Amino acid sequence: MASIKISGLEKRFHTVHVLKGLDLAIEDGEFISFLGPSGCGKSTLLFCIAGLEEINEGTIRFDGRDITDLGPRERNIALVFQDYALYPHMSVRENIAFPLRQQKLDDGTIGKQVAWAADVLGIEALLDRLPAELSGGQRQRVAVGRAIVRNPSVLLMDEPLSNLDASLRVRMRTEIRKLQKELGITVIFVTHDQEEAMVLSDRIAVMKDGIVQQFAAPMEVYNHPANRFVAGFIGSxxxxxxxxxxxxxxxxxxxxxxxxxxxxxxxxxxxxxxxxxxxxxxxxxxxxxxxxxxxxxxxxxxxxxxxxxxxxxxxxxxxxxxxxxxxxxxxxxxxxxxxxxxxxxxxx
Structure with a gap:
């Protein structure tokens, strides 16, 4: 697990200033949501933490260690995407095992880790199926299983529930929160859905135009919004x-x-x-x-x-x-x- 400290982070795409001097401190084992409208920079910030985007200025530290210039593999992070990104020709077992095979672990270790992830997520009966034979919620569980199987320090989730229907989203967010509590893992969750952020998070970073407007506990944001934008965005x-x-x-x-x-x-x-x-x-x-x-x-x-x-x-x-x-x-x-x-x- 890891604490994360972001200092003076700047990100530009050519002339577009996407992230503007962000400072955030995330505690070890916290569930944090980046919340805001489309185009506010929340996914870009997630990709900067993951190492998928280079930053122009600032630093990112995991447990005090500067990882700003390290590649994604060297950061010990796992990323769950909105569209699941499962390999269609591989079984559930092989999809979950894939990152372990990339690390060239032995078959015994891989088998134990896959069995552990499947047990945690309740998908043991699905291990020999192909992704096409799964429902949306089952595919999402497989994607999460592939992410947690190698015990990452930080789990990053980019709008992972957006493709699910309303009732399944409610069930999946409960499962994700329960899983995070059981594993004690640091989670950063990107969403535009303020209800998801309120229910899941220890703290919410509300973003607009590349700036964090408020970073606080859900009810603090709801009851004591820092400005009119936060007050209008939170609450339905x-x-x-x-x-x-x-x-x-x-x-x-x-x-x-x-x-x-x-x-x-x-x-x-x-x-x-x-x-x-x-x-x-x-x-x-x-x-x-x-x-x-x-x-x-x-x-x-x-x-x-x-x-x-x-x-x-x-x-x-x-x-x-x-x-x-x-x-x-x-x-x-x-x-x-x-x-x-x-x-x-x-x-x-």
Whole structure:
């Protein structure tokens, strides 16, 4: 296993500046997710750690050892790709054994390691099948088995669940997290799916335009986003953002409140908004409410929409501690005191 320290990492493709002075410290045995929209640099960062991409500036260290100029084989890493990348003419057994044969290990050692990986992943009965005879979830297990069979220091996973259907993704992420805990291995997981990152990770590095916007535990990122981008990217549905003049906040601020914190009724000392109910959307145990407030559409939730009809006037509120403030120009989160918060919120 290994800790990872990235310092001042820069990566350019010709004139395109992809990664911009990144600094990250990952502890031994952590499960870390790189999360962000397409084009933010998360996969490029993963490939730099793997040694598949050369960096222009900076250093990468494993357990204090500088591995910046080492090739992938010398870093003792394993990489699981989005498309599985299994050899179609090889059995599951041979696919898992392939990296060990590349190391020219003896047949006895190879057999023991393959049996161990198959047992850990519950695929013993599949060892003599070809990849074409496997389901998507089974192929993913084989790809993971091939990655862990040689006991890598770091396991790197590039959107490994993207090709699976929704229910299988949920099962596979549970298995991946359980496997990581059992092996105690350092895992870096690239995803654009914020739910995957929240469920799997010890910490999340939220990225945008080649810069890490926030690197923290999932609920820290959710409850205390560093800026407006993080607040909007984490959480589903997305956080509501309203200009200061609609909420009685200081000029130059943007007010944010999550739909799950905004409900019909009033909360003393909290944020209160009034508007026209536009739509009620069933979502299982609760309903989403789309409400027009001062030219903006605000989303709220309620457990029982009985008596609510589109077109009528509705009052929504959230507790003062659920309201977030962001600078309108920089997008950075502001942290006013409770007294200031309560004085800025008023009913419309």
């Amino acid at each position: 549905p997305q956080m509501n953002f309203l200009p200061a003049e609609l909420c009685g906040a200081t000029a130059g601020h943007v007010v944010g409140v999550r739909p799950h914190d905004l409900k019909p009724g009033t909360v003393p000392g909290g944020l209160t908004l009034s508007g026209e109910l536009m739509l009620v959307e069933p979502a299982g145990p609760f309903q989403f409410l789309d409400v027009a407030v001062g030219g903006h559409v605000v989303r709220a939730t309620c457990s029982d929409p009985a008596g609510l009809s589109p077109g009528e006037r509705i009052t929504l509120s959230a507790g003062a501690d659920a309201v977030r403030y962001f600078a309108a120009d920089t997008g950075l989160r502001l942290t006013p005191s409770v007294t200031e918060t309560e004085s800025r919120l008023h009913a419309l």
